[in-house]
Amino acid sequence: MGGTFDESVSAAVKTQADHVTNYERAVRILPSVFGNAEPDRRAGWAGIRCVSRDRVPAVGPVMDEVSVCLGMGSRGFGWAPLADEVLASAIVGASCPLEQSIATGILPGRLL
Numbered sequence: 437m438g439g440t441f442d443e444s445v446s447a448a449v450k451t452q453a454d455h456v457t458n459y460e461r462a463v464r465i466l467p468s469v470f471g472n473a474e475p476d477r478r479a480g481w482a483g484i485r486c487v488s489r490d491r492v493p494a495v496g497p498v499m500d501e502v503s504v505c506l507g508m509g510s511r512g513f514g515w516a517p518l519a520d521e522v523l524a525s526a527i528v529g530a531s532c533p534l535e536q537s538i539a540t541g542i543l544p545g546r547l548l
Contacts, residue, residue, distance in 0.1 A: 441485065441510065450482040485509045494544035495519045496526060503527065504544055 440454040458480070462470040487509035488494055494507045505523050508515045521533045522542070532539045 439510075446484075448482040448484050450480050454482075455480045488547055490547075493519055493542055494547060495522050496543045496545075498544050 440457055459470070459473070463473075486506055488507035491509060492507070493505070493511075493515050495503075495505050497503045503523055503526065505516075505519045508519070518533070519542075522539065524530075525532050534542075
């Protein structure tokens with residue numbers, strides 16, 4: 437169902453307000469599943485999302501023999517397979533599956 441995202445929060449803290457927000461979203465999306473549930477009786481958790489300042493993943497080399505694939509935020513399931521192909525092709529010297537302008541746009545150096 438997703439979760440809340442607050443850029444001003446720097447610690448993983450579970451709040452009742454966020455829990456209710458997520459519950460209400462779940463009821464709207466799948467009322468037949470969540471409509472009769474009580475939000476207070478559901479377990480919740482909090483975590484920190486790794487996201488870059490521009491919300492675009494960082495994929496590629498950062499120094500000799502060190503590459504990264506990070507900063508996907510809540511879009512990891514969508515980005516990870518493509519980012520994997522981009523990083524693997526760079527490591528083995530194969531052609532990149534992205535257009536050059538896009539491949540350049542996800543290089544980690546842009547964040548420095």
